[in-house]
Amino acid sequence: MRSLFYEPGRIGNVEIRNRLVMGPAGFGFCDETEGRVNDKAIEFFRQRARGGVGLIDIGALQIDPALYTNYDMLKIFDDCYIPDLRRLTDAIHAEGAKVMGQLLHQGRYCASRQYDGKIGVAPSAVFARYTGETPRELSLAECEQLVRQYGLAAARAVKAGFDAVEICTNSGYLIGQFLSPVTNLRTDKYGGATVEERMTFLLEVVASIRAAVGPDFPISVRIGGNDFVPGSNTNDDAVVIATVLEKAGVNAINVTGGWHETFLPQVTMDVPYGVFSYCGKRIKDVVNIPVIQSNRMNVETAERLIDEGVVDFVSMARPLVADPCLMSKAAEGRYSEIRPCVGCNQGCLDRIMRHMPITCLVNAEVGREFENLNDGRLPTECVSESPEKILVVGSGPSGMEFARIAKCRGHKVTIWEKREKTGGQFEVNSAPPGRHDFANFGRYLAAEMERLEIPVIFGRDASADEILAAVAAGEFDRVVIATGAQPIAPNIPTEEGTNVVQAWDVLRKRVRVGKKIVVVGGGAVGVETSEFLAEMGTMTPDVLHFLMFYKAETPEDLYKYMTHGTKDVTLVEMAPKIGRDIGITTRWSMLARIKALGVKSMPKSKVVALEKAGVRIEKEDGSQELIPADTVVLAVGSRSVNALYSELEGKLEKLSLIGDAQKPAFILDAVRSAYDASYKL
Numbered sequence: 080m081r082s083l084f085y086e087p088g089r090i091g092n093v094e095i096r097n098r099l100v101m102g103p104a105g106f107g108f109c110d111e112t113e114g115r116v117n118d119k120a121i122e123f124f125r126q127r128a129r130g131g132v133g134l135i136d137i138g139a140l141q142i143d144p145a146l147y148t149n150y151d152m153l154k155i156f157d158d159c160y161i162p163d164l165r166r167l168t169d170a171i172h173a174e175g176a177k178v179m180g181q182l183l184h185q186g187r188y189c190a191s192r193q194y195d196g197k198i199g200v201a202p203s204a205v206f207a208r209y210t211g212e213t214p215r216e217l218s219l220a221e222c223e224q225l226v227r228q229y230g231l232a233a234a235r236a237v238k239a240g241f242d243a244v245e246i247c248t249n250s251g252y253l254i255g256q257f258l259s260p261v262t263n264l265r266t267d268k269y270g271g272a273t274v275e276e277r278m279t280f281l282l283e284v285v286a287s288i289r290a291a292v293g294p295d296f297p298i299s300v301r302i303g304g305n306d307f308v309p310g311s312n313t314n315d316d317a318v319v320i321a322t323v324l325e326k327a328g329v330n331a332i333n334v335t336g337g338w339h340e341t342f343l344p345q346v347t348m349d350v351p352y353g354v355f356s357y358c359g360k361r362i363k364d365v366v367n368i369p370v371i372q373s374n375r376m377n378v379e380t381a382e383r384l385i386d387e388g389v390v391d392f393v394s395m396a397r398p399l400v401a402d403p404c405l406m407s408k409a410a411e412g413r414y415s416e417i418r419p420c421v422g423c424n425q426g427c428l429d430r431i432m433r434h435m436p437i438t439c440l441v442n443a444e445v446g447r448e449f450e451n452l453n454d455g456r457l458p459t460e461c462v463s464e465s466p467e468k469i470l471v472v473g474s475g476p477s478g479m480e481f482a483r484i485a486k487c488r489g490h491k492v493t494i495w496e497k498r499e500k501t502g503g504q505f506e507v508n509s510a511p512p513g514r515h516d517f518a519n520f521g522r523y524l525a526a527e528m529e530r531l532e533i534p535v536i537f538g539r540d541a542s543a544d545e546i547l548a549a550v551a552a553g554e555f556d557r558v559v560i561a562t563g564a565q566p567i568a569p570n571i572p573t574e575e576g577t578n579v580v581q582a583w584d585v586l587r588k589r590v591r592v593g594k595k596i597v598v599v600g601g602g603a604v605g606v607e608t609s610e611f612l613a614e615m616g617t618m619t620p621d622v623l624h625f626l627m628f629y630k631a632e633t634p635e636d637l638y639k640y641m642t643h644g645t646k647d648v649t650l651v652e653m654a655p656k657i658g659r660d661i662g663i664t665t666r667w668s669m670l671a672r673i674k675a676l677g678v679k680s681m682p683k684s685k686v687v688a689l690e691k692a693g694v695r696i697e698k699e700d701g702s703q704e705l706i707p708a709d710t711v712v713l714a715v716g717s718r719s720v721n722a723l724y725s726e727l728e729g730k731l732e733k734l735s736l737i738g739d740a741q742k743p744a745f746i747l748d749a750v751r752s753a754y755d756a757s758y759k760l
Contacts, residue, residue: 335355
């Protein structure tokens with residue numbers, strides 16, 4: 080039976096062709112400092128509309144001409160922005176999708192002395208951990224002026240061709256700051272002890288926008304289902320806010336998670352799919368207008384939420400960055416062809432946090448759609464005029480991605496793989512707790528090899544001689560080396576008989592470990608391996624669910640069983656910080672998890688010897704200490720495996736080196752290396 084997810088829905092008087100909303104996010108596709116729509120943004124969104132999404136929320140449109148982010152967000156506080164915004168809405172409409180603009184003021188997040196030389200504004204002068212600064216309190220007159228500016232911005236959105244506008248109150252931005260008792264300490268009409276009283280600013284904004292756009296133009300309000308900030312609004316408060324907003328005449332409620340300053344991960348890989356949908360369900364139970372649910376979604380979750388009546392629409396942002404054709408593929412039942420978002424944040428949120436345009440680990444085309452167009456078509460839609468017979472050595476991320484794109488462009492591709500399965504380092508990357516989605520990308524690429532009929536010859540440990548012979552015999556015109564990397568064994572004095580293993584072998588479950596373990600190397604692999612080891616012997620989710628359901632143990636005891644395993648793990652790092660190479664949006668939660676699991680972290684500790692009794696370190700003050708251990712796990716980096724390339728270099732006219740075989744890096748870099756090498760053939 081076809082899911083209701085693929086059936087039309089309505090927000091106000093606007094019919095939307097299906098129940099998928101492309102959620103608002105920071106993309107960074109605008110002219111720097113100008114905040115205008117550019118060709119890059121238009122083609123990015125056009126491709127998503129072309130791929131079948133119903134409604135595109137293009138994200139932030141800044142409404143305040145005095146205070147705004149000047150790096151990666153669009154602006155709408157002047158009529159001069161209307162023509163370019165109209166170009167964008169026209170492009171989206173031409174592909175059959177509807178488009179919504181989100182009216183935003185970041186409040187205490189909107190500026191900082193570090194970047195702007197300015198200070199943010201807020202309902203009250205309350206310190207913000209997110210910026211590390213205390214904002215200036217808005218005067219009553221300034222609040223009233225901002226209310227008017229929301230209305231003026233909405234009127235421009237109508238002129239620019241938007242089908243709806245959305246008021247952003249979530250993530251701790253300005254209106255959310257008015258709603259929260261933590262950040263709104265005012266005693267005038269915009270303050271109050273109850274959430275209804277603190278809604279005054281928001282309700283005046285709604286009224287201002289309604290007056291500007293007319294009675295029939297749809298207005299959505301994006302709210303946090305729970306701020307997840309101690310002392311701030313809970314899901315109970317969100318239910319009240321939604322109820323009052325419906326009475327005020329808004330047409331939809333878009334429910335997301337907590338603030339930027341929350342203690343709870345929102346969109347990292349360890350967050351379960353649809354985890355915050357309970358927030359949307361409670362709101363849908365009390366309102367009669369459509370409810371949109373956001374945060375950490377995939378197609379299977381979206382279908383379930385819609386079919387079970389939990390919410391009316393599902394919002395996805397990063398999954399549509401990963402695959403602009405997600406909806407059209409899903410509607411046709413081609414689930415295995417959907418390129419999955421892995422929730423890594425490396426190409427998107429981590430870059431936006433550094434004021435850089437996004438890219439994507441699984442989709443190297445992101446942000447380059449316009450520059451790579453050839454007569455209106457993307458590289459994978461263009462067949463090469465000079466097809467080649469290509470041998471790819473290695474079936475890791477870069478090898479399979481190269482093969483996929485080359486085959487789409489009309490080349491004949493064969494892969495030689497020395498192991499008995501594809502994936503390369505996907506096996507290592509996806510093994511640690513909360514990193515499982517990397518395996519989804521590996522499965523997607525393997526499925527593409529089968530769908531595209533790209534032969535993968537397993538157990539083929541290629542030698543230079545047989546490759547040269549195959550090329551000489553006319554079997555191949557080009558050879559691509561994608562042999563990956565291998566872990567480093569550092570030159571540390573080691574006592575004979577010391578049990579030393581590599582982190583990769585631990586994660587692949589190729590070695591046994593003892594009870595007392597020291598992990599040497601506090602980068603991403605070291606942190607992930609420490610968590611992997613510390614989780615051994617802890618309570619599994621299915622057991623936890625069973626015991627919780629029957630109230631067999633107290634919540635406190637269950638938490639203890641979840642976080643106390645059978646291994647004593649110490650993580651040693653020479654640098655001042657643990658996890659220095661982990662992305663900014665992921666690092667804090669990974670460090671919180673290993674702390675909760677009892678991992679002892681020791682930065683500023685140089686390993687001077689590995690002994691049978693343990694690991695000898697030198698501290699910052701020059702003193703030494705022996706950390707007892709029966710197993711030492713090395714996680715100190717990797718080096719390229721490219722001897723085969725060196726043997727072939729100068730002997731073949733068409734020879735390429737890609738991925739980790741070229742330079743050890745992240746999967747994002749390996750995929751981009753493969754994309755660039757293949758589409759330029």
